Amino acid sequence: MRDHPRDETFPQTVIWTGRATNRFQWLLALAGAACMALGIELAVDSAWTSGVAPLAMSVVGCIAAGLLMLFGTLAFVHVGLKVDTESLEVRCGHIGVPRRRIPLASVAGAEFAPHVTPRQWGGWGYRWRPEKGTAVVVRRGEGIILRLWDGHTFTITVDNAEAAVRIITDRLVPPTSGAAH
Numbered sequence: 001m002r003d004h005p006r007d008e009t010f011p012q013t014v015i016w017t018g019r020a021t022n023r024f025q026w027l028l029a030l031a032g033a034a035c036m037a038l039g040i041e042l043a044v045d046s047a048w049t050s051g052v053a054p055l056a057m058s059v060v061g062c063i064a065a066g067l068l069m070l071f072g073t074l075a076f077v078h079v080g081l082k083v084d085t086e087s088l089e090v091r092c093g094h095i096g097v098p099r100r101r102i103p104l105a106s107v108a109g110a111e112f113a114p115h116v117t118p119r120q121w122g123g124w125g126y127r128w129r130p131e132k133g134t135a136v137v138v139r140r141g142e143g144i145i146l147r148l149w150d151g152h153t154f155t156i157t158v159d160n161a162e163a164a165v166r167i168i169t170d171r172l173v174p175p176t177s178g179a180a181h
Helices: 024-044 052-074 161-171
Strands: 016-021 078-083 087-092 099-103 107-116 125-129 133-137 141-148 153-157
Touching: 016 161, 024 052, 078 153, 078 161, 107 153, 107 161, 141 161
Parallel strands: 133 153
Antiparallel strands: 016 078, 078 087, 087 099, 107 141, 125 133, 141 153
16 A cells, blocks of 8 residues: 655545445345244244144244344444544444444554454454453454553454554544543
8 A cells, every 4th residue: 555645635534434344144134034934924824733822932933033133134234434533433234223432532542453353253243352342343354453541442344444544543642641541
């Protein structure tokens, strides 16, 4: 990558946005929709002679499992990161929930992580591990590790993470010598 001098020919953008997508999650969402369809099919066209209770449990179980799979995977199909002059905001999925806004004043530093994997964090999604911190992992690949002033870390998988780290570190304000964090 090429570093450009900071002058009027290359103005710094006010808002930087990045995104990461996991296309495999769509298959899991499809499996959830299939479970829901099976539950609806059982409810509408059942010829079970063993009673209402087993039928009701099967229908409710299929629909509940389908909803959990469908909405659980759609919430983490992609992650969006927005960095402005005051904060960075992480939004997950199509609805944007879960969402986390971190003021840049609470960020001590940012590092580029070339290889973030779901295995390191125990799977996809919004993760917390006591020894590692918090993360939003939607796919394997490059990411950002934010070191916060309170000692915690926050990791985000996002495309073009190296540019995001550069922008975040450029916008960090060094702490004043008398300030306690």
